Each structure stands twice: as C-alpha cells, then as structure tokens.
Amino acid sequence: MATTTTATAVLDEAHVGTMDNVAYVVRCRTTGRRLLVDAAAEPETLLALVDGELDVVVTTHRHHDHVGALAAVVEATGARTAAGELDADELPLPVQQRLEHGDVLRVGDVVLEVVHLRGHTPGSVALLLRDADGPDHVFTGDSLFPGGVGNTFGSAEAFLQLLADVTERLFDVLDDDTVVHPGHGAPTTIGAERPHLASWRERGW
Structure with a gap:
C-alpha cells in the first residue's frame, strides 16, 4: 500500500482482486473525512483502508471489475454513491x-474536479485533485494508463472520442x-505519456 500526502489530503491505495484493480482513498487532512475511488473487490481490504469511515464511493465507470465490493462497502459504512451520469444506471445499486x-x-x-472521459464507457469519469504544495493528482479509472488510453473494444469512433477527451481535458x-x-x-505522469499521443493515434488503440 502506497501513501502520498498533498496540501489537503492523504492518498492511500490498495491493489485488489484478480485483475490488479487499484482502489484509492482520499482522506482530508483536517477533518478526516474520506472518499473511495472504485470499490472494486475485497471489501475487507477496503474497509480496513478507510478504517470503517467513509463519506462517498465514486465509481469511475460501470464495468464489473470496478464495482465488485461496492454493495458491501456501502452497506458497512453508509457511504453515499457517485458515478458518471451515463454509467449510473448500470451500477449494482442506486447512485x-x-x-x-x-x-x-x-x-x-x-x-476534486470531475472530468468526463468518453470512450471506454459512455459515462467514465476521472477525478482531479489540485495540490498547492506539489504535483496535481488525477484518478483516471480505465481511461488512461501508462502506454495508452483504455480499451475501446474495437470501436474506432470510441477510440477517437477517448483520445480526444484525454488530450483536450487532461x-x-x-x-x-x-x-x-x-x-x-x-502510476505514471502526464509528462511521461505526453510524447506518445501521436503514436497512440497512429496505432489506433
């Protein structure tokens, strides 16, 4: 588990499930209030990560590997749920x-600023945390990885939309x-990935 401190928050992460999903906890340094990005799997691990206290779970997108622990975490903590408008109805409990x-x-x-990144799913969202004392942080779900954008499942139209959103909005x-x-x-950085945008467009995935 890695921990990062920003001007306002402490960021913790846990790798869970069989697909190496990463769940992130954003904890306010002043109030201790917590937000979880993607209750993907292993609810016991995630509940330990938030120490049983959680205000909101943000689901970055609708895919099953990102919601496997959502119901259990919400039931245990009473946290409210949040997700992109166009993916919300596909989640396993009300948003x-x-x-x-x-x-x-x-x-x-x-x-946290919400960035809609269309393509991997219609309602995929990223969360941007700006930091006055150091680098900003963006939680991208499956829309941006080291080495490319997320899977668009063979759709050239969806790929071009995702690449355009990632380019223009990130x-x-x-x-x-x-x-x-x-x-x-x-993790990676915007600077590490920026030089490769043209090659991603050329390869088409």
Whole structure:
C-alpha cells in the first residue's frame, strides 16, 4: 500500500482482486473525512483502508471489475454513491450523485474536479485533485494508463472520442508533473505519456 500526502489530503491505495484493480482513498487532512475511488473487490481490504469511515464511493465507470465490493462497502459504512451520469444506471445499486463534466466533489477541505472521459464507457469519469504544495493528482479509472488510453473494444469512433477527451481535458490543461493514478497497475505522469499521443493515434488503440 502506497501513501502520498498533498496540501489537503492523504492518498492511500490498495491493489485488489484478480485483475490488479487499484482502489484509492482520499482522506482530508483536517477533518478526516474520506472518499473511495472504485470499490472494486475485497471489501475487507477496503474497509480496513478507510478504517470503517467513509463519506462517498465514486465509481469511475460501470464495468464489473470496478464495482465488485461496492454493495458491501456501502452497506458497512453508509457511504453515499457517485458515478458518471451515463454509467449510473448500470451500477449494482442506486447512485445518489450523478456526475457531469465540470462538477466538483468536496470531502472536508478536499476538492476534486470531475472530468468526463468518453470512450471506454459512455459515462467514465476521472477525478482531479489540485495540490498547492506539489504535483496535481488525477484518478483516471480505465481511461488512461501508462502506454495508452483504455480499451475501446474495437470501436474506432470510441477510440477517437477517448483520445480526444484525454488530450483536450487532461494533456492540454495539466502540467507534466501531474501524477496519473489508473484503475489498474502502476502510476505514471502526464509528462511521461505526453510524447506518445501521436503514436497512440497512429496505432489506433
């Protein structure tokens, strides 16, 4: 488990499940209030990570490997649920907060900006945490990884939409030192991935 500290938050992560899903906890340094990004699997692990206290679970997208522990975590903590508007109806329990591009989530003193990234699923969202003391952090679900954008399942149209959204809404507005926290595997940075945008477009996936 890795821990990162920002001006307003402590970020913890846990790798869970058979697909190396990464679940992230964002904890306000002042109030202790917590947000979980993707209750993917292993509810016991996630409940230990949040120490039994949780305000909201944000699901980055509808796919089954990102929601396997959602019902159990919500039942145990009473946390509210949030997800992208266009994926919300596909989740295994009601979504109380339907997210649109440009929305803001607040957990104590922590502010997270919602970035809608269309393509991997219609309602995929990323969460951007800006940090006054260091690099910004963005939680990208399955929309951006080291080495490319997420799977668009053979759809050229969806691939071009996802690449356009990732380019315009992340690469065009974020600094190179911004840390990218994907839904699977290891983190990367905007700067590390930026030089490869043209090659991603050329290969088509």
